[in-house]
Amino acid sequence: MADTLDHYLTWRLYRAELDIELDFADAQLDEPSLTANASRLEAALDALHRIEGGAVANIDEGRMVGHYWLRDPERAPDPQIAVAIHASWRSIEAFAAGVRSGQIAGDDGRPFTGAILVGIGGSALGPQLLEAALTPRDSGPGFRLRVLDNTDPAGIADLLAETGTLAQTLILVVSKSGSTTETRNGMLELRAACARQAIEFPKRAVAITMEGSQLDELATREGWLARFPMWDWVGGRTSVLSPVGLLPAALLGHDWRGLLRGAAAMDQWGRVRPARRNPAALLAWLWYQQGQGHGLRDMVILPYKDRLSLLSRYLQQLVMESLGKRLDRQGREVWQGLAVYGNKGSTDQHAYVQQLRDGLHNFFAVFVRVLRDLDGQVTGPGQVEVEPRVSSGDCLDGFYQGTRAALAERGRASATLVLRDVDAAAVGAMIALFERAVGIYAELIDVNAYHQPGVEAGKQAAKGVLQLQGAVLSALPGGPGGKTCRELAEALGADPVAVWQVLRHLAINGRVSVDSLVDPAAAQFTRAP
């Protein structure tokens, strides 16, 4: 079987320092196309090098792209940036130590036992990934992190019910821009909950935001418990190794410096030349080759470890917000993107893997295999013999190997990231690997990976909806006779369907009165009594 071993060794990249392997043996990469495209890949690596050196890669926003400096501050082009990063680390360390020792405590002197993080997108997904990946399940109750990442009243109510008193809860408000609606709403809801409980909000509130943002100004004005920086040269979706992810990780007692070490070590590996020996370049080339440079195949993320089940959600934002672009950097319409989904193996084997093996061939898989079954334990669930000489962990690994082989048999490509453990260094390294692959792929397809113009459209349209709601509420008659959505729309010069949609929601929530909601054209609306 020397030939398969040779093939594996040919397509295996391994870094002893990290004990991480990238196994491209089933990725259907081939030397001729890699050789033919070597100069493109080298040019992409050159571009990444320039970005790390401070190039203004986010052209239309005029911003540098500095997430690589977060784990290696001395690379920053301006020494003041390095100073700011080091200062943030010191503040994180001091604050987390103070909270964990009880020196920084709630107003009644009792220690903080948990935190609610209010944030969305890049200001929530990274901390959530770290919390899920790194929280040891056997460490007792410990410090608890809950996340409020939406403006859904039911979600907010559930979270408040679950938390109970907020007296021993820190409230971390995380927003780079400091003006995101959902996050503002979450903060206002928590502020109101504090007031209901006769607890002072500012004494437990912490802001992580850019200097001078609305949130920063509010936190300063009200004297919040603490403020931590975000910088304009860090994008939300690459902010996990800034205070956005590091502070929650530190509060949870995680090895946050290990995250930085792992990411820095992966960055080192990711600078290796030629591209053929570079893990991020090969990963980006896999995306390119599989999707023919147009994202024609989706990336299915399959980590065989429960703690990594949020990885695909995290990567969804990192990859799709970075690469999903209408225009390339020359202004041509390209409709680019790379769809990402997945959950975890072997669970997904019992859900959609059927289609992966037998159905539509519009994907490739990226497996994450974790070699160690249990963190350093010698007894426990993994040691039960579920069959003669077989443990649960053997089954899990067997399912990974089996699924990979079954997909390969049908000509479906996959790559595998092999980790020894899910520890802080490995998680940091994994994050850095995907960040670099996104950067390289964006160069290959010539898009700006660092802006997100498309997300504005929905936000602006939502503002219009709320303005219309205000106008509709003012125009509603007091009764007894009501008005239909068409009558109201005519009076306001608005779209009757838009008026109906607003009124229907208000009526269900008791904010306006209606005779019946069965027929949109006939429903008569009046002001709520």
Ligand SMILES: O=P(O)(O)OC[C@H]1O[C@H](O)[C@H](O)[C@@H](O)[C@@H]1O
């Ligand atoms: O951190 P914030 O400024 O509140 O932004 C939160 C998120 O919302 C925006 O709409 C962007 O699309 C995301 O990239 C960002 O992470």
